[in-house]
Amino acid sequence: MAGLIDLANPTRFMRLSAAVLPWMTGAAVLLLAVGLYLAWFVAPPDYQQGETIRIMFVHVPAAWLALMFYTVMSISALGTLVWRHPLADVAQKAAAPIGACFSLICLLTGAFWGKPMWGTYWVWDARLTSVLVLLLIYLGIIALWRTLDEPSRAGRAVAILTLVGFVNVPIIKFSVEWWNTLHQPASVLRLDGPSIHPSMLWPLLILAVGFTGLALALHLVAMRAEIMRRRVRTLTILEAERLDRLASQGLPA
Amino acid sequence: MSGLGPHAGFILASYAAVAIVLGWLTLAILLDHRAQKRALAALEQRGAGRRSGPVAP
Numbered sequence: 001m002a003g004l005i006d007l008a009n010p011t012r013f014m015r016l017s018a019a020v021l022p023w024m025t026g027a028a029v030l031l032l033a034v035g036l037y038l039a040w041f042v043a044p045p046d047y048q049q050g051e052t053i054r055i056m057f058v059h060v061p062a063a064w065l066a067l068m069f070y071t072v073m074s075i076s077a078l079g080t081l082v083w084r085h086p087l088a089d090v091a092q093k094a095a096a097p098i099g100a101c102f103s104l105i106c107l108l109t110g111a112f113w114g115k116p117m118w119g120t121y122w123v124w125d126a127r128l129t130s131v132l133v134l135l136l137i138y139l140g141i142i143a144l145w146r147t148l149d150e151p152s153r154a155g156r157a158v159a160i161l162t163l164v165g166f167v168n169v170p171i172i173k174f175s176v177e178w179w180n181t182l183h184q185p186a187s188v189l190r191l192d193g194p195s196i197h198p199s200m201l202w203p204l205l206i207l208a209v210g211f212t213g214l215a216l217a218l219h220l221v222a223m224r225a226e227i228m229r230r231r232v233r234t235l236t237i238l239e240a241e242r243l244d245r246l247a248s249q250g251l252p253a
Numbered sequence: 254m255s256g257l258g259p260h261a262g263f264i265l266a267s268y269a270a271v272a273i274v275l276g277w278l279t280l281a282i283l284l285d286h287r288a289q290k291r292a293l294a295a296l297e298q299r300g301a302g303r304r305s306g307p308v309a310p
Contacts, residue, residue, distance in 0.1 A: 051261070101277075104274055113263065218279060224286060232293050232296060236296065239299070
C-alpha cells in the first residue's frame with residue numbers, strides 16, 4: 001500500500017514509468033520472440049487436435065489477460081471509490097481498451113479453433129457467452145468514459161459499473177465446472193496441477209508472461225497519455241479563463 | 254504451409270487476428286500519447302496556466 005501511495009503523485013508516476021517502460025517493453029518482446037519460436041518450431045502437435053493446438057498459445061494468454069485486466073480495473077474502482085487514489089481512475093480508464101482487445105482476441109481465436117475441432121465457430125454455451133458478456137461490459141465502460149466530460153464524475157460512475165460487472169469474472173472462470181459446456185475444463189490453473197505436457201506448457205507460460213509484459217507496457221503508456229490529457233484539459237480551462245479576464249479588462253491576449 | 258495440416262487456414266487466421274488487434278491497439282495508444290504530449294507542449298509554450306503569460310522563446 002505504501003508503494004501505491006508513493007505513486008499517487010502523477011509527476012512521480014511519469015518519472016518512474018518513463019524509466020521502467022523501455023525495460024518492460026524489451027523483456028516482453030524477447031519473451032514473445034522466444035515463446036513464439038517454441039510454440040511454432042519446438043512444441044509437438046497434439047495427439048488429438050493436431051496442429052490446431054498452436055492456436056492455444058495465443059488463445060489462452062488472451063483469455064487470462066482479459067480476466068486479469070478486468071480484475072485490475074475492479075481494484076482500481078475500489079481505489080477510486082474507497083481510497084480516492086488520484087491515479088486509480090486513470091489506471092481504470094487506460095485498462096479498458098486493452099482488456100477489450102484481449103477479450104476480442106480470445107473470442108476470435110476461440111472461433112477459429114472451434115470450427116475445426118467442434119464443427120462450429122460459435123455456440124451459446126456458458127463459457128463463450130460469459131466471455132462475450134465480458135467484451136460487452138468492456139465496451140459499455142469505454143462508452144461511459146466517453147459520455148461524461150468531467151473525469152472525476154466519470155471515474156466514479158465507471159467505478160460502480162466496473163464493480164457490478166465483476167460478478168462476471170468468477171462466472172467465466174467456473175462456468176466450465178458449474179455447467180455442462182462444449183468448452184473444455186481448465187488445463188493449467190488446476191488444484192491438482194497442469195494437465196498439459198511440459199513441451200506445450202513452457203511455450204504457453206513464456207508467451208503468457210510475454211503478452212502480460214506487453215499489455216502492462218501498453219497500460220503504462222496509456223496511463224501516461226491520460227495524465228497528460230487531464231493536464232491539457234486543466235491548462236486549456238485556465239487559459240480560457242485568463243483570456244476571458246484579459247478581454248473583460250480590455251487588454252490584448 | 255502444408256506443415257500445418259488441413260487446418261492451416263484457421264491457425265494462420267488466429268495469429269493474423271492477434272497481430273491485427275494488438276497492432277491496432279499499440280498504434281492507437283502510441284498515437285494518442287504523442288498527440289497529448291504535443292498538445293501539452295504547445296500549451297506550456299503559450300504559457301497556459303501561468304499568470305505571467307507566455308514563455309519567452
